Amino acid sequence: MSAGPAKAGRARFDIADLVRAHRAQLEAQHPLTSEQKRVLTDLAQCRTAALGGHVDHCPSCGYEHPSYNSCRNRHCPKCQALAQEKWIAQRSARLLDVGHFHVVFTLPGQLRFLAKLAPRETFDALFRAASETLLDLGRSRLQATLGATLVLHTWTRELKFHPHVHAIVTAGGLALDGQRFRHSPRRYLFPVKHVMGKLFRGKLLALLSAAYAAGAFAHVHAFDDPSAFGRLVAKVAKLSWNVYAKAPFGTSKHVVAYLGRYTHRVGIANSRLL
Numbered sequence: 001m002s003a004g005p006a007k008a009g010r011a012r013f014d015i016a017d018l019v020r021a022h023r024a025q026l027e028a029q030h031p032l033t034s035e036q037k038r039v040l041t042d043l044a045q046c047r048t049a050a051l052g053g054h055v056d057h058c059p060s061c062g063y064e065h066p067s068y069n070s071c072r073n074r075h076c077p078k079c080q081a082l083a084q085e086k087w088i089a090q091r092s093a094r095l096l097d098v099g100h101f102h103v104v105f106t107l108p109g110q111l112r113f114l115a116k117l118a119p120r121e122t123f124d125a126l127f128r129a130a131s132e133t134l135l136d137l138g139r140s141r142l143q144a145t146l147g148a149t150l151v152l153h154t155w156t157r158e159l160k161f162h163p164h165v166h167a168i169v170t171a172g173g174l175a176l177d178g179q180r181f182r183h184s185p186r187r188y189l190f191p192v193k194h195v196m197g198k199l200f201r202g203k204l205l206a207l208l209s210a211a212y213a214a215g216a217f218a219h220v221h222a223f224d225d226p227s228a229f230g231r232l233v234a235k236v237a238k239l240s241w242n243v244y245a246k247a248p249f250g251t252s253k254h255v256v257a258y259l260g261r262y263t264h265r266v267g268i269a270n271s272r273l274l
Contacts, residue, residue, distance in 0.1 A: 013273040015077060019044045042071035046078055077269045084264035091256040096147060098181070099171035099248030100255045101189045105130040105200055106164040106242040110235065114208070114217070115154075115163045121216040122208070123152060123163070129204035130165045136199065137190045144173030144182040151263050159267055166262050168255050171248045192245050201241040205233055 019040050026032075032040075045051050053068035070079045107115060107126055115122040127150060138146035147170040156162045172183040190196050211217065212229050223229045 014270050015268060015273065016043050016046060018273075039073055039075050042073035043076050046071035046073070046076050075266050077266045080264040080266060084260050087263055088256045088260040091149060091259070092253065095149075095256060096170060101169045101171055101184075101248055102244075102246040102258070103130075103134070103167040103169055103189065103196075104164055104244040105133070105167065106162070106244075107204075108236050108239060108241060110232065110239075111208070112161060112163060113222070114220070116161070117220050118211075118217055121211045125204055125207035125211060126163065126165055127152070128207055129200055130167060132203055133196060133200045134167065134169055137195065138173050139176065141190060142173060142182050142184060143176050145176065146170050146173040149259065151259060153262050153265075155267065166259060168259050187247055189245055192243050193240065196245065197241045197243045200243055201237065201239075205237060209233060 023040055023044065027037075047068045047070055049068060051069040051071060053066055056065045056067055057063070070076070072079050072083075074080075105126070107122070111122070115126075130150060131148065134146055134148050138144050149168045151166045152163070153166060154161065154163045169189060171186075171189065172181055174180075175182045209229075212223070217223055217229070
């Protein structure tokens with residue numbers, strides 16, 4: 001089997017079948033962490049008798065049908081649909097009915113190894129830098145407080161490690177005096193490369209430098225040389241950082257539906273198996 005584009009209708013293949021058939025062969029060739037083993041176990045047992053279940057009974061005709069429990073694992077392609085709908089409903093209740101921008105802040109390739117070796121510190125810095133960039137620019141350029149929902153995504157469709165933050169941002173915000181809503185320009189939020197990109201770069205490097213000074217990366221062997229971290233910061237500070245911004249979506253309903261696809265996406269859905 002290979003991974004391909006999703007097609008309409010019910011998936012023809014199930015990753016759980018692959019796990020049950022080939023897990024032993026996989027573990028014979030590759031050492032797995034306890035977390036990875038747990039995911040494979042959950043996927044293999046999802047909606048089977050191993051997890052228990054109940055019997056649906058029709059009192060009119062007497063028809064009975066066994067329904068087995070779901071594993072509810074974050075990585076299970078069969079368990080994310082309901083969770084996604086609940087997430088969308090919760091977010092929809094909070095969003096303003098105004099236009100929104102889609103903004104993406106990407107961690108540069110030179111810093112991705114930090115996200116693997118110190119994920120909590122690196123992702124915390126990524127989120128803070130992205131949110132502070134948006135809020136600072138909202139206050140300085142619109143004299144308003146923006147509303148934003150941020151979601152971390154760590155891989156590409158080809159399953160390559162690629163940490164980035166998706167942000168759904170209101171096209172404007174509450175004026176600093178709290179009296180009215182101030183709208184942003186219709187086609188853009190802020191200049192991307194020379195404003196958002198530079199500010200994001202400065203904030204993230206400052207946050208990572210503070211984490212380094214606090215000893216958060218003491219276990220990273222690449223920094224055994226005391227000058228290594230400084231050289232890395234100086235190198236990436238010269239680069240043009242990748243920030244993406246798209247014009248406003250139509251309604252808040254479309255906004256959360258779009259973002260919901262990212263919050264509950266699994267590595268390979270059953271629909272991608274050929």
